Every structure is written in structure tokens, then in C-alpha cells.
Amino acid sequence: IVLTQSPGTLSLSPGERAALSCRASQYISNNYLAWYQQTPGQAPRLLIYGASSRATGIPDRFSGSGSGTDFTLTISRLEPEDFAVYYCQHYGSSPRNTFGQGTKVEIK
Amino acid sequence: QVQLQQSGPGLVKPSQTLSLTCAIFGDSVSNKSAAWNWIRQSPSRGLEWLGRTYYRSKWNNDYAVSVQSRITINPDTSKNQFSLQLKSVTPEDTAVYYCTREGSEWYLFDYWGQGTLVTVSS
Numbered sequence: 283i284v285l286t287q288s289p290g291t292l293s294l295s296p297g298e299r300a301a302l303s304c305r306a307s308q309y310i311s312n313n314y315l316a317w318y319q320q321t322p323g324q325a326p327r328l329l330i331y332g333a334s335s336r337a338t339g340i341p342d343r344f345s346g347s348g349s350g351t352d353f354t355l356t357i358s359r360l361e362p363e364d365f366a367v368y369y370c371q372h373y374g375s376s377p378r379n380t381f382g383q384g385t386k387v388e389i390k
Numbered sequence: 391q392v393q394l395q396q397s398g399p400g401l402v403k404p405s406q407t408l409s410l411t412c413a414i415f416g417d418s419v420s421n422k423s424a425a426w427n428w429i430r431q432s433p434s435r436g437l438e439w440l441g442r443t444y445y446r447s448k449w450n451n452d453y454a455v456s457v458q459s460r461i462t463i464n465p466d467t468s469k470n471q472f473s474l475q476l477k478s479v480t481p482e483d484t485a486v487y488y489c490t491r492e493g494s495e496w497y498l499f500d501y502w503g504q505g506t507l508v509t510v511s512s
Binding site for chain 2: 327
């Protein structure tokens with residue numbers, strides 16, 4: 283499965299809403315789609331799993347939605363610490379787990 | 391709270407072996423509900439899963455096809471850690487290497503090490 287994220291870069295101001303897209307080349311069963319956040323110099327951090335479940339400690343301004351082949355990560359109001367790169371990932375039983383190429387959310 | 395602490399050299403010569411270790415705090419390498427992975431990240435390849443080790447009734451390993459002839463991941467129960475060895479490295483193996491825990495679902499990575507930049511250069 284190939285994951286395509288769009289846009290490549292999203293330029294927004296603090297307080298604005300961000301919507302990031304992840305499209306899969308094949309149907310993803312069981313909503314096995316995760317989102318990670320990576321800030322400069324840091325490891326990725328799990329935000330969302332099961333397409334819409336927040337990981338432990340993740341603020342509720344982060345939400346995930348979608349099913350099948352189209353998924354969205356929404357950040358309701360951008361905080362300064364949210365400017366980062368976001369990756370989607372298909373996980374599950376296949377050893378060929380894949381990550382998308384990432385969407386950078388930058389300060390406008 | 392699980393913490394993963396990586397160690398190992400940041401510079402490796404071509405044709406030599408890359409060796410990294412990941413110490414586990416707050417969990418056990420023998421946890422039958424977890425698996426322990428290595429992932430690397432480079433501008434050219436993005437995030438690339440390399441392999442994992444996990445214990446069920448015995449120790450198991452899975453490796454990415456791209457590196458399976460060169461990679462070994464071993465658990466060390468006495469030190470509660472696991473290691474990565476990648477043989478015959480080339481400059482294409484230059485990347486940031488992460489150890490991760492796979493918890494509730496296969497290949498869902500809930501905890502990550504801090505990352506180690508490994509440069510392959512003479």
C-alpha cells in the first residue's frame with residue numbers, strides 16, 4: 283500500500299485550523315491508519331491510531347477521521363508547538379508497513 | 391512510562407558493521423505483548439522500517455527485504471535491551487536510526503528512542 287499525503291507544505295498562522303490528507307493506494311481494513319508528529323531534531327510521536335483514536339496524552343485539538351482509502355488529520359487551533367512534520371502510517375499484520383512522505387505545517 | 395535510550399557510534403566506515411543498542415526502561419524486552427523495532431530515516435528514503443525482535447513462546451525476528459541479508463536484531467534479557475547490527479554498510483546507510491516499541495497493534499509504534507545519526511564515511 284502506498285500512502286500519499288497532501289499538501290506537501292501547509293502555511294498557516296497560530297490559531298488557524300489545519301487539515302492534512304492521507305490517501306491510500308488500496309483499501310485499509312480495520313482503519314489501521316496512524317498519524318505521527320515530528321518536530322525538528324526529535325523522534326516521531328504517535329498522535330492518532332485506528333484512524334480516529336488519540337494516543338495517550340495527546341490534546342483534543344488533534345482529531346483523525348476517514349476510512350477506506352481517505353483519511354484526514356485535523357488540528358482545530360494551531361498552537362506554536364504544532365508546527366512540525368506529520369506522517370501517516372498504515373499498520374497491521376503486513377510486515378510491509380508504510381509511512382507517507384509527510385506534510386510540513388509551517389508558520390505563515 | 392516507557393523510555394528507550396539509544397547508544398552507539400555516530401560514524402562508521404564503509405564495508406564495516408553498524409552497531410546500535412537500545413536500553414528499555416519501564417517495560418521488558420521479554421514482554422509477550424510487545425515487539426522491539428529499528429526504523430531509520432533519511433531524506434532519500436523517508437521513514438524506513440528495518441526489523442524487529444519479539445518474544446512469544448520463543449524469540450522471533452522479522453526483517454525488511456531491503457536489508458535482510460545484512461541485518462541482525464538481538465535481545466539481551468540480562469540488560470533489558472536489544473541491539474541492531476547492519477553489516478557491510480555503504481554511504482546509502484547514512485540515516486538517523488530509531489529504536490521503537492510496538493505495543494497494542496502490529497507495527498504501531500507507541501514509544502521511540504531519541505534517535506542516532508549514523509554517518510557512513512571513510
